[in-house]
Amino acid sequence: MSTLILGCTSKTINEIKMTENKTVSFSTPFEEKENYSATYFETIAFYKLLERNFPENLKMVESGLSDAGRPIHTVILSENGANTPEKARQQGKQILFINNAIHPGEPCGIDASMLLVRDYLTDEKRLETLKSVTVVLIPIYNIGGALNRNSTTRANQMGPEAYGFRGNAQHLDLNRDFIKCDSRNAMTFNDVFTQWMPDVFVDNHTSNGADYQYTMTLIPTQHNKLAKPLADVMNDDMLPFLFANMDKKGWEMTPYVYARNTPDEGIAGFLDLPRYSSGYASLFNCISFMPETHMLKPYKNRVESTYVFMDLMLEYMVTNAAKLRQAKAAADKLIETQSTFGINWELDFSNVDTITFKGYTAKYKSSVISGLDRLYYDQNEPYEKLIPHFNSYKPTQSIDKPKAYVVPQSAWRVVERLKNNKIELTEMETDTELTVEIYHIEDYKTGKESYEGHYLHSSVQLKKTTETVQFKAGDFIVYTNQAKNRYIIETLEPEAPDSYFAWNFFDGILQRKEYFSAYVFEDSALEILDNNPAIKAALENKKATDKNFATSASAQLTFIYERSNLAEKGYLRYPIGRLN
Numbered sequence: 001m002s003t004l005i006l007g008c009t010s011k012t013i014n015e016i017k018m019t020e021n022k023t024v025s026f027s028t029p030f031e032e033k034e035n036y037s038a039t040y041f042e043t044i045a046f047y048k049l050l051e052r053n054f055p056e057n058l059k060m061v062e063s064g065l066s067d068a069g070r071p072i073h074t075v076i077l078s079e080n081g082a083n084t085p086e087k088a089r090q091q092g093k094q095i096l097f098i099n100n101a102i103h104p105g106e107p108c109g110i111d112a113s114m115l116l117v118r119d120y121l122t123d124e125k126r127l128e129t130l131k132s133v134t135v136v137l138i139p140i141y142n143i144g145g146a147l148n149r150n151s152t153t154r155a156n157q158m159g160p161e162a163y164g165f166r167g168n169a170q171h172l173d174l175n176r177d178f179i180k181c182d183s184r185n186a187m188t189f190n191d192v193f194t195q196w197m198p199d200v201f202v203d204n205h206t207s208n209g210a211d212y213q214y215t216m217t218l219i220p221t222q223h224n225k226l227a228k229p230l231a232d233v234m235n236d237d238m239l240p241f242l243f244a245n246m247d248k249k250g251w252e253m254t255p256y257v258y259a260r261n262t263p264d265e266g267i268a269g270f271l272d273l274p275r276y277s278s279g280y281a282s283l284f285n286c287i288s289f290m291p292e293t294h295m296l297k298p299y300k301n302r303v304e305s306t307y308v309f310m311d312l313m314l315e316y317m318v319t320n321a322a323k324l325r326q327a328k329a330a331a332d333k334l335i336e337t338q339s340t341f342g343i344n345w346e347l348d349f350s351n352v353d354t355i356t357f358k359g360y361t362a363k364y365k366s367s368v369i370s371g372l373d374r375l376y377y378d379q380n381e382p383y384e385k386l387i388p389h390f391n392s393y394k395p396t397q398s399i400d401k402p403k404a405y406v407v408p409q410s411a412w413r414v415v416e417r418l419k420n421n422k423i424e425l426t427e428m429e430t431d432t433e434l435t436v437e438i439y440h441i442e443d444y445k446t447g448k449e450s451y452e453g454h455y456l457h458s459s460v461q462l463k464k465t466t467e468t469v470q471f472k473a474g475d476f477i478v479y480t481n482q483a484k485n486r487y488i489i490e491t492l493e494p495e496a497p498d499s500y501f502a503w504n505f506f507d508g509i510l511q512r513k514e515y516f517s518a519y520v521f522e523d524s525a526l527e528i529l530d531n532n533p534a535i536k537a538a539l540e541n542k543k544a545t546d547k548n549f550a551t552s553a554s555a556q557l558t559f560i561y562e563r564s565n566l567a568e569k570g571y572l573r574y575p576i577g578r579l580n
Contacts (some may be wrong), residue, residue, distance in 0.1 A: 103143075160299045
């Protein structure tokens, strides 16, 4: 039996004496075979074994359902019984939340986490360091994908010999589902995450893309979107610590290689929209990371570098607990009182830095298949040079928050998600008239191809009116004095790229439910024009300036209908009010 020794000796890892005078092996399937990733069943069995042998420090719970019908487990590694959100908060613990196998074809985190948890449990000195941190870990998030085990779907990846599939049981990419929650997985995740409200979140991945010398790359939270107290700690202290110490441990790391063409031309920071795990986490003032190991490096190296990254993250959190706690408190207060929020962003090409990058020379040669030029990276020509690093985004659109949003109970799917994310809602006890700002959808674009089960809306243009609206008992007021304001605004503002409107939750308003028959309405239209000089003047002006309109009887009748009191009030009217 081979043993991967990362945090403690082979004796403490593999042979723990039990009271029944038997020995039990805590070796993982990965250690025994190396180019092997544990199956779903092996993973859960391993944590159950650890839980039986270390009940004071390890707890595994079934946290909710997945689309595959099997429960999503949460493993809690703790000291002094801080194994619930309430106990952890009472003891002032920092919370590190680790997610694995959102894409089960990228299983490094599954095996690295098994090793990490085992090593802390079997080494008293390491366990003692958890006095200020509780680790919350999802062993396998995409259970349906993990059960769809194969050795072919990651066409560009070296090992392991078998792995899961990217899509879940619904064939959804769960790393696009954190806001829309089409999956039971995401509903469970939202619930667990917002119960624990972690300080740092790590979502383990393996990359595709260019070839280069590094085993580990890193996507941090997009710092421009993160509350400034947390962004400052992350940029000025946390990232330098992680990069320097990964290098010292033998796993030199680079920012995620998000390149326009090849890395030589520069790499860019990733705009982690709320649909992605790191973007979702940052809505709750949580510093988040996606470690991305490189697909063409040996699986053993990918697992070991992931292990070291998580271990260093724990070391940083233990050493800097007070600093992180202060930054989180300041961020929560800032977001509670902040009045303006960016909702759409673009890369700021005027703000560029340089980083030293170790790559392979990109070359072109004739393709045997097509006869055309094809790209390849020559590993016989490694290089080290400075390349541009574009890591700043600027808002292209900002929103002034209202005092509150008023959400009708008819939008129950929205209410369900707000509640699941622990957003504070005030339910109206009686029918109440409120003067609110109402959006009317004037224009929008819809994707021509399905994207994760939806046809996303974008480029939304709005008209605003102030109306006195009769809301009903059972409707909800969502006040914007919460540390979770970013979640509220980026889901309820229609122009935001991951709003509930963008994800088709309100598509009913985009279609008329009543209309008119032209031969009947013609006489009514004349009466409307006679009684409404402003509509008549607007009609004549439109006919004079728009030739196509002037030659369309249907368009002219529609023009009159839309401006009359016969028009359908709910058509293109966004039902959530802004209370100012």
